Amino acid sequence: MAITASAERENTIVPVTPGRHGPRRWRRFSSYAFARSLQDVPIVMAELEPAASALPLAFRQTPSGWEVVALLGLSPATRGLFVTASGTWRGTYVPSALRAYPFVADDSGADGKATLMIDEASGLITDDPADEPFFEGTAQPSEALAQVIAFFQTRAASRHETLRAAGALAEAGLLTRWTPSHGMSEADASGYWSVDQAALGAVPENELAKLWQAGALRLAQSQLVSLHHLGWIARCAAAGAATPKAQIAYPQPMDPSGDIASFLSALSEAQAADLDQRS
Template sequence: MSIQPVSRERHAHLRWKGFSSFAFAASTTLAPLAAAEISQAALALPLAFIERDGHWSMAAVLGLMPGQNLYVDAGGVWLGRYIPAALRGYPFLIGARADSEPPPCIDASSGLVTPGEGEPFFDEAGSLSPTVTQVMRFLEQTAQSEATLVDACETLASFAVLEA
């Protein structure tokens, strides 16, 4: 992956295409979950409590070995009934910035950033396009919901319900 912040300087004359294959997730063994999706994910995927970056959370278990995703076939087709939110915003991600709003980022190595085809990153006024804004809202809501789930899991861990 080559993650870069979306900027007018870099992306004003480029476009992006939505993904048509889940090949990008073929080696994703665990997908972090958000509180808002637990009920749907639990009906379709095995879930596990995981310790990540010193905090407890929940994840969908997509494979049994590192680098394995049993829910993506060789052609990049998703085989499950539910797709974790962490995978649905691709190729966009939320960047990390402590001093201000996190910037929208994109995986520049995705093959989905092009000079011709697709959706523009910015509108004619130089603001993020409505489509990019919509994707970023989805990612921000997902990140907030992930934080809620981390808090709930941390509470469980504080009562020694979870242990490594």
């Protein structure tokens, strides 16, 4: 799943279908409060450098392969550091998986195809005629929904590149279990992996070309550089920047007069920027 939520939240994330959402509507989010409960969020190659410049990155093994995630906290107690009390994003880069909320993509299927999902507990599914319809007619996605689907399709293509690059690092024996940083326990670090810098420096010259072609060297260097953000997160946590659980609130419905075009423009601009970085 593009966004890993708590078990309670996962129960509310369902596929978008004409049968369930045909007559209903949706509106864009106005707060990143939904991200306060997240420990990490997947990152793809198209956004690698801007993500690494703003967030610590780690590797995690999944049924689909090795994925790259951006850490949003060092432990459950420090989640929410990147979201202010008013719901704005505190970091300098917003991971692409968070940009289209309440929509997410489930790419865990055996066929490798992504299924468009939506968080029904988001408060953003409505029956207000002023909001955006899911479908036109009986089963045709509306223009707005089609653009959301296209956004996730573009991201899915980059995800395959990410799995390939991260898999190449793992196959070459260049990943090592995450060493708990300040503010993390062994349990907090469990499941995360990092590039083994010593092993990377000892890669035989004849193997470097293969790693380069897979995007693995670019990924390795970005991940190592991103680790410098761990100190910032630890300092913020120590200063009490994380939002107490009692203050956590999911996004409230927007003013019906809000223009959905701005949401779609943001998706288009983000997608274009990601593609420019790859060219």
